[in-house]
Amino acid sequence: MRTEALTRKQQQTLDFIQRYIARHATAPKLREIAEGIGIRSRGVAHRYVQALSDAGYIASNDGNIRLLADNPHRIDATLPLLGKIAAGKPIEAIPGEDQLDLRDFFGSNNYAVRVQGDSMIEAGIYDGDTVIIEFRETAENGDIVIALIDECEATLKYFQRSHKGRYIKLIPANKDMEPMVYEAERVRIQGVVIGQIRRY
Amino acid sequence: MRTEALTRKQQQTLDFIQRYIARHATAPKLREIAEGIGIRSRGVAHRYVQALSDAGYIASNDGNIRLLADNPHRIDATLPLLGKIAAGKPIEAIPGEDQLDLRDFFGSNNYAVRVQGDSMIEAGIYDGDTVIIEFRETAENGDIVIALIDECEATLKYFQRSHKGRYIKLIPANKDMEPMVYEAERVRIQGVVIGQIRRY
DNA sequence: GGCTTCTGTTCTCATAATGTTCTCATTATA
DNA sequence: TATAATGAGAACATTATGAGAACAGAAGCC
Numbered sequence: 001m002r003t004e005a006l007t008r009k010q011q012q013t014l015d016f017i018q019r020y021i022a023r024h025a026t027a028p029k030l031r032e033i034a035e036g037i038g039i040r041s042r043g044v045a046h047r048y049v050q051a052l053s054d055a056g057y058i059a060s061n062d063g064n065i066r067l068l069a070d071n072p073h074r075i076d077a078t079l080p081l082l083g084k085i086a087a088g089k090p091i092e093a094i095p096g097e098d099q100l101d102l103r104d105f106f107g108s109n110n111y112a113v114r115v116q117g118d119s120m121i122e123a124g125i126y127d128g129d130t131v132i133i134e135f136r137e138t139a140e141n142g143d144i145v146i147a148l149i150d151e152c153e154a155t156l157k158y159f160q161r162s163h164k165g166r167y168i169k170l171i172p173a174n175k176d177m178e179p180m181v182y183e184a185e186r187v188r189i190q191g192v193v194i195g196q197i198r199r200y
Numbered sequence: 201m202r203t204e205a206l207t208r209k210q211q212q213t214l215d216f217i218q219r220y221i222a223r224h225a226t227a228p229k230l231r232e233i234a235e236g237i238g239i240r241s242r243g244v245a246h247r248y249v250q251a252l253s254d255a256g257y258i259a260s261n262d263g264n265i266r267l268l269a270d271n272p273h274r275i276d277a278t279l280p281l282l283g284k285i286a287a288g289k290p291i292e293a294i295p296g297e298d299q300l301d302l303r304d305f306f307g308s309n310n311y312a313v314r315v316q317g318d319s320m321i322e323a324g325i326y327d328g329d330t331v332i333i334e335f336r337e338t339a340e341n342g343d344i345v346i347a348l349i350d351e352c353e354a355t356l357k358y359f360q361r362s363h364k365g366r367y368i369k370l371i372p373a374n375k376d377m378e379p380m381v382y383e384a385e386r387v388r389i390q391g392v393v394i395g396q397i398r399r400y
Numbered sequence: 401g402g403c404t405t406c407t408g409t410t411c412t413c414a415t416a417a418t419g420t421t422c423t424c425a426t427t428a429t430a
Numbered sequence: 431t432a433t434a435a436t437g438a439g440a441a442c443a444t445t446a447t448g449a450g451a452a453c454a455g456a457a458g459c460c
Contacts, residue, residue: 006438007434007435008435008436009435009436039437039438039441040437040438041437041438041439043437043438043439044436044437044439045438047436047437133453162450187433
């Protein structure tokens, strides 16, 4: 195996599969592979997958693709949680035995977005922060969402329906900015904020 | 028990259940699962739960769902990072940085602390947030630290030395509160904030 | 008790999606 | 020119997915 060099499209296919699995922790469908490498035919995608399998780069049976290369480094997404600390008056720090578990941040439908701008500053989301998004097409009033307006402009705002759902109001958390109201058809929800992360 | 790979919806169901249990400390109803994964039929939700049970990811009898300890809980601490969100364009990828890597949050000298109170609110650290602490006994001016005062009171503040190190000033990020100054011997640093996390 | 409501469970029916194999072009390349 | 690489898409069998009906049991409510 692995004797002959990969053709350009085969390499492209392998790259795509690796990237996809790194992101989604699950194998892509032939349809997604086809789209990912810029073709339309599932049959052709299948041909490339077959070639990669024959060449020993991946194992593929019955649509289940596994990478044969080394797996990405995996770690436990938990931390000891030492108890509450009063940021107001200093009070005793009580050692707890709890664990901070961040696994729900890493669901397969989640992604992260770097925030730019101050429109959510009063919600404690600052310029440069990263928000964790759960991909969903619907939201509840009060959720912080990523909304795509007219399929071209993405924004991070509080979500609220109005007029029995015919309009959607996107509310910034910044008193210097005004809420925006759109017909519901112009707004597409791209996900709901489930967490926020900042580094120092 | 070693399973064939989960289908997409099965994975989605498992993610939802895990997230739900993490948040509510109780198992979701079939109705909620259905809604959570975007379908309307309890019967279909039941089918997925059954499949997860057969595959050994969860234990389910009579509507009681438990997560099994040996399921693939170890996940990698990275997320796709989809780029900056700002007015103008859909989310676009950041060249050279397409993964949010949180592994440095999980170093062995790190721990998490739940914040109580508003003294760091102007630094964007809100009541109920969790801060990630790297255990250290020294800090630099401007760091946010956990400081133990007189070996009995812990507090989260900006750190600053004064009077050539003879005194330590602990500064809240809240203009309604006053900085506090202590002799250096009375203050012991317990760690420095390297990150902050919030859930919604 | 009788009634309603909710739940889990099982079932059938339909439709969409997927992997696979195939033939027929077109394009690049040696 | 000859060969390999690439692409489209049809055809087929199988699986995945979704809706909803039907039923039994539990729980609450009058």
